[in-house]
Amino acid sequence: MKLVVALLLLTSGLAQAAPEGSALYAQHCATCHQADGSGTVGLAPSLKGEHWARLGADRSYMAGVLQHGLSGPIMVNGQRFIGSMPAFAGQLDDAQLAAVATHVMSLQGRPGEAYTAAELKAARDAGGSPPQSRERRTQLLK
Numbered sequence: 001m002k003l004v005v006a007l008l009l010l011t012s013g014l015a016q017a018a019p020e021g022s023a024l025y026a027q028h029c030a031t032c033h034q035a036d037g038s039g040t041v042g043l044a045p046s047l048k049g050e051h052w053a054r055l056g057a058d059r060s061y062m063a064g065v066l067q068h069g070l071s072g073p074i075m076v077n078g079q080r081f082i083g084s085m086p087a088f089a090g091q092l093d094d095a096q097l098a099a100v101a102t103h104v105m106s107l108q109g110r111p112g113e114a115y116t117a118a119e120l121k122a123a124r125d126a127g128g129s130p131p132q133s134r135e136r137r138t139q140l141l142k
């Protein structure tokens with residue numbers, strides 16, 4: 001019986017995660033990255049592209065960017081960006097950021113397991129900074 005209740009709670013939690021992720025994305029991310037994640041020339045990069053095969057392979061990369069931000073020159077789909085992605089650690093909690101990260105994966109057309117609040121908490125606890133996220137990105141794309 002306990003297991004059934006746990007499963008029901010789990011599935012209802014998952015059912016809520018998707019809409020919340022898209023709503024949070026629309027509210028906090030779409031101004032810069034556009035509703036479909038294709039980015040804004042000169043302002044924010046596209047969140048899609050072949051480089052996500054590598055960036056996405058380390059799930060903690062996106063978690064770290066969302067918690068701690070990203071800054072400095074980066075190449076995205078052959079375009080150079082020198083911008084600053086704000087840290088969201090102070091604005092959104094781990095469950096909300098997990099929902100947003102999962103929504104980004106769906107915009108990227110990368111099917112995969114939903115991000116969990118625990119993964120986002122691990123990134124929060126690990127600490128970081130915008131330049132450190134960029135260093136991480138460079139390593140992953142080597």
Ligand code: HEC
Nearest residue numbers: 028029032043044045065070071072074081082083084085
């Ligand atoms: C004020 C504009 C702005 C907002 C709002 C913003 N971003 Fe960003 N984001 C950026 C910029 C600029 C970069 C690239 C930073 C750089 O040039 O180093 C970036 C980078 C990223 C990256 C890394 C891309 C890569 O190729 O490594 C991800 C993932 C990302 N943003 C997701 C989000 C999500 C999800 C949200 C909402 C919670 C969000 N961003 C909100 C401007 C923004």
